[in-house]
Amino acid sequence: MVAKENRSGFPNMFQRESLKLINNLISLSGSAFYLVGTDMRHRGVVAQDLDPLVERDYYKNFRALDPLNPVKFENTEDTVVTIDSQVSELKLLQTIYYQDFMKPNNHRYVADMFFRSHGRICAVLTMLRDEKGEPFSNDELGTLRTIQPFLEYALNEVYEPKRANQRKSFETTYNLTSRELDVLEHLMCGNSNKVIANELGLSLSTVKTHLQHMFKKTQAESRSELVSLALGQI
Numbered sequence: 001m002v003a004k005e006n007r008s009g010f011p012n013m014f015q016r017e018s019l020k021l022i023n024n025l026i027s028l029s030g031s032a033f034y035l036v037g038t039d040m041r042h043r044g045v046v047a048q049d050l051d052p053l054v055e056r057d058y059y060k061n062f063r064a065l066d067p068l069n070p071v072k073f074e075n076t077e078d079t080v081v082t083i084d085s086q087v088s089e090l091k092l093l094q095t096i097y098y099q100d101f102m103k104p105n106n107h108r109y110v111a112d113m114f115f116r117s118h119g120r121i122c123a124v125l126t127m128l129r130d131e132k133g134e135p136f137s138n139d140e141l142g143t144l145r146t147i148q149p150f151l152e153y154a155l156n157e158v159y160e161p162k163r164a165n166q167r168k169s170f171e172t173t174y175n176l177t178s179r180e181l182d183v184l185e186h187l188m189c190g191n192s193n194k195v196i197a198n199e200l201g202l203s204l205s206t207v208k209t210h211l212q213h214m215f216k217k218t219q220a221e222s223r224s225e226l227v228s229l230a231l232g233q234i
Helices: 013-025 052-065 089-094 096-102 138-174 178-188 193-200 204-218 223-231
Strands: 030-036 042-048 080-082 109-117 120-129
Touching (some): 042 052, 052 096, 080 138, 089 096, 178 204
Antiparallel strands (some): 080 109
C-alpha cells in the first residue's frame, strides 16, 4: 500500500510555519518551537537551523539551569523574554549553563516567546543568535510581542483543537492508548524509532512494542500504511 502524502503537514505544520514567519521577521541563527505538557515536559519539538541533538541535550542536562526555563514564568504575564533581561552579561558568562551548553553550541543571545492556555504555559518558541549576532533590539522585541497574541490564538483555537480531535478520532476507532498516539504523531512527522525514543523518553524496544500493538489494532502492515490511516482521518 502506498502511503498517502501528508499534504496537510499535520501535526507540526503550525509550528513550522510559525518558525518561518519569525525567521522572516528577524535574523536568527537557530530557532525551535515546542509544546509543553502539564508535567512541563517538551513535546513535539520542531527546530529550524538547529541540531535536534542540541535540544535533547538541553532537555536532559541543562533545562533546570536555563534562566528562561518556562517554569520560572508560569505565574507571570511575560510573553517575550530575553536571557539578558534575566541575567547580567558578566554573570551569565560565568554560569555553567553558558560555559557547558550555550558556548559549545555557539549560542549567545536568546529570546523566548511563551504561549499560554488557561493561564498555563503550553508552548515556547525559542529564538537564538550566535556570537556574531546582535542583542535583540527593542524594536524587534516589540514586533515579537505584537505577533505573539495572534500565534497564541491560532495555537489554542486552531492547532490544539485539531490535534485533540484527530487523536480522539484515532483513539475511538482503533482503541489506541495515549502513548501509542504520541508515537503515531511522531511517525506522521517522519521521525525514526530512535528519535521517537529520545523525544518520548522511551527505550527503542518500547517504541517497537508500541508499533507492534498499533499494527495489530489497526491491521496496518507497515509504518507507511499506519500513517496513511491516520491521515485519512484528518
